[in-house]
Amino acid sequence: MARTYAMARFVYPSKVLMLRGSPATSLLDVLDRVLDKGIVIDAWVRVSLVGIDLITVEASIVVASIETYHHHFDAMALRTPAVRRAA
Amino acid sequence: MAKSKTGGKTRRMTTKKKPIEAETRRPAPARAKPTPPAAGGDSLGKYVYCVIQADDPQRFGPIGIGAKPSEVHTINYKDIAAVVSDTPLEVYDPTRENVLAHEKVNEAVMRQRTVIPMSFGTVFKTRDDIVELLRGAYDAFRDVLNKMEDKLEFGLKILWDRDVMIREIEKQDEDVRRLKGEIATQKGSTYFARVQYGRLVDAALGTLSERYVSEIFSELRDVSVASRANKAIGDKMILNAAFLVSRDQEAAFDKKVKELGARYDKLTFRYTGPWPPYNFVNIRLKLERAKDTK
Numbered sequence: 075m076a077r078t079y080a081m082a083r084f085v086y087p088s089k090v091l092m093l094r095g096s097p098a099t100s101l102l103d104v105l106d107r108v109l110d111k112g113i114v115i116d117a118w119v120r121v122s123l124v125g126i127d128l129i130t131v132e133a134s135i136v137v138a139s140i141e142t143y144h145h146h147f148d149a150m151a152l153r154t155p156a157v158r159r160a161a
Numbered sequence: 162m163a164k165s166k167t168g169g170k171t172r173r174m175t176t177k178k179k180p181i182e183a184e185t186r187r188p189a190p191a192r193a194k195p196t197p198p199a200a201g202g203d204s205l206g207k208y209v210y211c212v213i214q215a216d217d218p219q220r221f222g223p224i225g226i227g228a229k230p231s232e233v234h235t236i237n238y239k240d241i242a243a244v245v246s247d248t249p250l251e252v253y254d255p256t257r258e259n260v261l262a263h264e265k266v267n268e269a270v271m272r273q274r275t276v277i278p279m280s281f282g283t284v285f286k287t288r289d290d291i292v293e294l295l296r297g298a299y300d301a302f303r304d305v306l307n308k309m310e311d312k313l314e315f316g317l318k319i320l321w322d323r324d325v326m327i328r329e330i331e332k333q334d335e336d337v338r339r340l341k342g343e344i345a346t347q348k349g350s351t352y353f354a355r356v357q358y359g360r361l362v363d364a365a366l367g368t369l370s371e372r373y374v375s376e377i378f379s380e381l382r383d384v385s386v387a388s389r390a391n392k393a394i395g396d397k398m399i400l401n402a403a404f405l406v407s408r409d410q411e412a413a414f415d416k417k418v419k420e421l422g423a424r425y426d427k428l429t430f431r432y433t434g435p436w437p438p439y440n441f442v443n444i445r446l447k448l449e450r451a452k453d454t455k
Contacts, residue, residue: 100433101257103316104264106391107439109255112278113212115446 206250206284207236207291210266211276211437214306215242221269226253226262233266236288238295241302244270245291253282267437275310277302277444278437298446305442311408312386314441315434317418319377319400323366325427330365337361370399373428377421378402384414389440399428403440411435 208226210233213219221233225246235242244266253259263281270276285291295302331337340358344351377400378388387405394401406414422430 101260103433104260105255106316107436108260108263108278108281110280111439112280112437112442113283113444113446114280115283 205247206286207245207288208248208253209279209283209285209291209294210244210246210263211270211278212241212243212295212302212306213270213274213276214240215274216240218242219244221266224262224266224269226259226266230262233269236291236295238292239299241295241299241306243291243295244276245285248284250284250286253284255281271313271435271437275306275312276437277305277309277442278439294446298444301444305444309438309442312405312438312441313408313411313435314438315404315406315414315418315432316436317381317400317402317404317433318398318431319373320397320429320431321370321373321399321427322429323396326366326369327362329427330362330369334361334365337365373425374400377425380421381414381417384410384417386410387441391440403436405438405441406435 213235215235215237218237219235219242221244223230223232225231225233225248227246227248231246231248233244233246235244246266260281267276267278285294331341337358340354340361343354344358347354381388381404385404385406389403391401391403393399404414418430418432422428422432
């Protein structure tokens with residue numbers, strides 16, 4: 075929560091903040107992505123990989139068809155939160 | 162910084178005690194000292210950053226993760242390759258340095274190739290393990306590489322100042338304005354007026370953010386291939402989205418975002434990228450021992 079506030083204040087001077095390829099890219103934006111997205115190896119095994127000589131791979135889920143994401147977005151957009159109970 | 166497992170995620174708790182781990186708890190000395198490694202070969206593993214299309218071995222320079230950045234190179238299988246660097250066999254905590262190093266390599270590779278990013282912290286013991294990974298999931302990687310070819314991810318977060326929006330709503334909504342007046346002037350209990358006011362304001366904020374989000378999204382739809390809305394973080398954020406954009410539409414997308422930013426001047430746009438397509442690739446791999454190697 076505190077982080078969000080800091081970030082928001084940071085962006086305020088310019089309305090569209092471009093962070094493209096800049097070293098200022100926030101850690102938060104990076105963490106949003108790298109921790110559990112992309113190719114993800116089963117967490118337990120990731121740690122215990124050390125010591126495994128031969129592995130077999132099982133691709134349980136492959137990328138969902140690209141088109142479906144638009145639908146997904148529409149559904150999400152309809153229930154955008156951002157509304158907090160006024161105390 | 163190559164730290165061993167302090168703090169960090171709960172999943173690390175499941176680490177089994179193995180002889181080799183004790184050895185890697187202090188990575189630097191372990192490498193310097195001539196301690197005989199538990200398993201045959203050296204005590205170096207390979208950190209994997211991403212999978213790319215490549216017919217020949219590639220090198221990307223000494224930009225690897227860890228205290229002593231090592232050469233980032235590829236391990237190839239058929240026409241695909243894993244982008245890796247040598248590293249002590251250890252668990253990397255998601256510290257600022259480590260996470261940025263992971264991302265930096267992905268960005269460097271992305272300048273030249275389409276990448277399928279690996280999530281943070283994957284270390285394999287041997288080259289053969291990685292070849293096995295590429296072989297085993299070859300079809301999935303091939304498929305995703307084709308789909309992601311010449312596409313980039315951009316992040317767009319939209320934030321607003323709730324108080325500013327509430328003032329806006331008070332200006333426009335007669336009922337809200339009236340209730341506010343009642344609360345300010347009424348003698349005795351204002352409880353019901355306040356509850357009513359809160360309800361109206363909440364509803365109005367919800368409607369407003371939905372309207373903004375769907376308007377902005379429909380404008381960006383034409384200049385992107387796909388999009389995805391993630392959970393908004395905190396009550397200032399009304400949109401936390403990722404867009405997949407073809408390289409040939411990058412300029413158009415860019416222009417549109419800036420245009421929208423200027424048009425919606427009460428909102429704050431936080432626009433980032435290009436990123437590897439993290440939000441559009443979801444490959445979960447389960448690795449198993451081929452045999453009991455014990």
